[in-house]
Every structure is written in C-alpha cells, then in structure tokens.
Amino acid sequence: MLQFDEITIRNRSRVLVDRVSMNVLPGEWHALVGQSGSGKSLLSRSAGLLLPPNLSAEGSIRLGDTELTGMNRRSIRQVLGRRLAYIFQDYQAAFAPFRTIGQHFSEAIALHDKEHLKEARTRTAIALESVGLEGSLAGRYPFQLSGGQLQRASIALALLFTPDVLIADEVTTALDSVSGHRVLSLLNRLRLDTGCSILFITHDWRHVRRHTDRIAVMKEGRIVEAGGTHRVLDHPRHDYTRQLIAAAPVLTRLPSGLQEVGG
Numbered sequence: 001m002l003q004f005d006e007i008t009i010r011n012r013s014r015v016l017v018d019r020v021s022m023n024v025l026p027g028e029w030h031a032l033v034g035q036s037g038s039g040k041s042l043l044s045r046s047a048g049l050l051l052p053p054n055l056s057a058e059g060s061i062r063l064g065d066t067e068l069t070g071m072n073r074r075s076i077r078q079v080l081g082r083r084l085a086y087i088f089q090d091y092q093a094a095f096a097p098f099r100t101i102g103q104h105f106s107e108a109i110a111l112h113d114k115e116h117l118k119e120a121r122t123r124t125a126i127a128l129e130s131v132g133l134e135g136s137l138a139g140r141y142p143f144q145l146s147g148g149q150l151q152r153a154s155i156a157l158a159l160l161f162t163p164d165v166l167i168a169d170e171v172t173t174a175l176d177s178v179s180g181h182r183v184l185s186l187l188n189r190l191r192l193d194t195g196c197s198i199l200f201i202t203h204d205w206r207h208v209r210r211h212t213d214r215i216a217v218m219k220e221g222r223i224v225e226a227g228g229t230h231r232v233l234d235h236p237r238h239d240y241t242r243q244l245i246a247a248a249p250v251l252t253r254l255p256s257g258l259q260e261v262g263g
C-alpha cells in the first residue's frame with residue numbers, strides 16, 4: 001500500500017537515511033522504532049514530500065499505484081489529507097490558533113470535496129463524534145480544548161476522507177498514559193472501521209506489543225531488522241533490537257501473548 005524503495009535522504013554533508021526499503025501493507029498497523037535520531041521521522045515525512053528544504057531524497061515511494069516522489073506541490077496537496085494523512089506528537093500544530101475547529105474541517109472539505117461543502121457542518125459533527133467528542137466543539141478555538149481533545153480532533157481531521165494510510169508520529173508522547181492509551185484504542189477502532197493502514201512511529205514498546213502487526217527497527221538511517229511483532233519481540237535477531245528491548249524492562253518479562261499491567 002505504501003512502498004518505500006531504496007530511500008536515501010541527505011543534507012550537504014551527511015547521509016541521514018540510507019537506502020531504506022519498507023512496505024506498509026493494506027490495513028496493517030506497522031511500527032517503526034529506533035533510537036532518537038535514527039531517521040524515523042525523516043523517512044515518514046519523505047512520503048508526503050514534507051522534508052525540510054535543506055534535505056533531498058532519492059528513491060521511490062508509491063502509494064498504491066501512485067508514485068509520490070517527484071510530484072509537484074499541487075498534486076501532493078491532493079494526496080495529503082485525502083489518501084495519505086499524518087498526525088504528529090505536536091497536535092497543536094495541526095490547528096491554526098485563530099480558526100475554530102469547525103473552520104479547519106470546512107477548509108479540508110473545500111479542498112478535497114468541494115461539491116459537498118454545504119454538508120460541512122454535519123460532516124464535521126459526525127467526524128468529531130466518531131472520536132468521542134461532542135459536535136458542538138466545532139465552534140471552539142483550539143486553545144479551548146484539552147490536549148487529549150485536541151489530539152482526538154486532529155485524528156478526526158486526518159481521517160475525514162478515510163485515507164489509505166495514516167502516519168502517526170509519536171502521537172502519544174505529549175499525552176498522559178490514560179489519554180495515550182485511549183487515543184491508540186481509538187486509532188485501532190478507526191483502522192478496523194475504515195481499513196486504513198497505520199505507520200506508527202513510537203518509542204513505547206508497550207504500544208508496539210499491544211497494537212502492531214509488524215515492526216521495522218531503524219538504526220543510524222538504516223533498517224536493521226524487520227518482521228512480525230511477536231517474532232521480533234520474542235526472538236530478536238539483531239543486537240541493536242535486543243538492546244532496545246532490554247531498555248524496556250517490562251517487556252523482557254512477558255511472553256508476547258500477555259499484556260503488561262498498567263499503561
């Protein structure tokens with residue numbers, strides 16, 4: 001569904017992502033893990049052509065049959081939000097401070113589905129309700145919502161057009177553990193309802209074990225190990241994966257079928 005082929009990302013002096021290939025399958029929840037600075041965010045941003053201007057990317061990224069690399073701004077804008085959506089740790093950045101939540105939804109509908117603009121209000125209310133928020137929140141400004149509410153609103157906005165792939169980059173990091181857990185349960189329900197795939201970047205192995213189907217492990221710009229979640233967690237082949245798992249002590253004590261308490 002989202003196929004990265006031999007992606008290399010560099011700045012003038014350094015290769016930051018080195019010939020990475022990865023395939024996110026339809027409907028799956030695919031984790032991308034690795035230490036800070038290993039290149040996870042750059043790789044995921046390269047799909048939406050969202051790299052900072054001082055970096056360049058080579059290789060091929062396909063969403064279904066559509067080649068994303070080399071698209072012009074106009075074409076990628078049509079893909080972003082409609083077929084490929086992002087949610088970030090910094091969910092505040094998804095909203096402009098002086099526009100209401102509802103205005104953000106109307107703008108997205110105006111961009112991707114103009115002929116149904118008249119129904120924007122109803123659609124917004126339905127979308128907000130699908131993530132457990134009241135439709136009336138559409139009239140509020142971002143600063144009038146809690147962190148958890150705003151993250152839910154950003155998920156509703158990202159999933160408004162049922163994208164094929166949702167890229168979730170450390171979406172629970174800024175939330176307390178209960179809100180984080182709720183957000184991920186919500187994502188799982190929406191994934192099952194809509195059939196979208198999730199590329200999930202995280203440092204939290206509890207979430208990896210609980211939710212994901214497959215894992216790719218990144219180290220210094222390369223994927224060093226990839227496979228089914230239970231295989232990688234219970235029988236890691238690469239030393240680096242073993243070290244990462246050892247640094248999350250609770251996981252070392254649990255066979256993959258069991259869930260840890262808490263979190």
Ligand SMILES: Nc1ncnc2c1ncn2[C@@H]1O[C@H](COP(=O)(O)OP(=O)(O)OP(=O)(O)O)[C@@H](O)[C@H]1O
Pocket residue numbers: 011016034035036037038039040041042043052054055
């Ligand atoms: N605009 C940039 N210019 C130069 N180097 C950059 C730029 N953006 C990121 N990097 C470097 O690229 C490497 C990979 O960064 P990236 O943000 O992808 O890491 P990450 O694995 O997502 O880390 P984290 O888990 O902390 O978010 C890091 O060494 C980072 O310093």
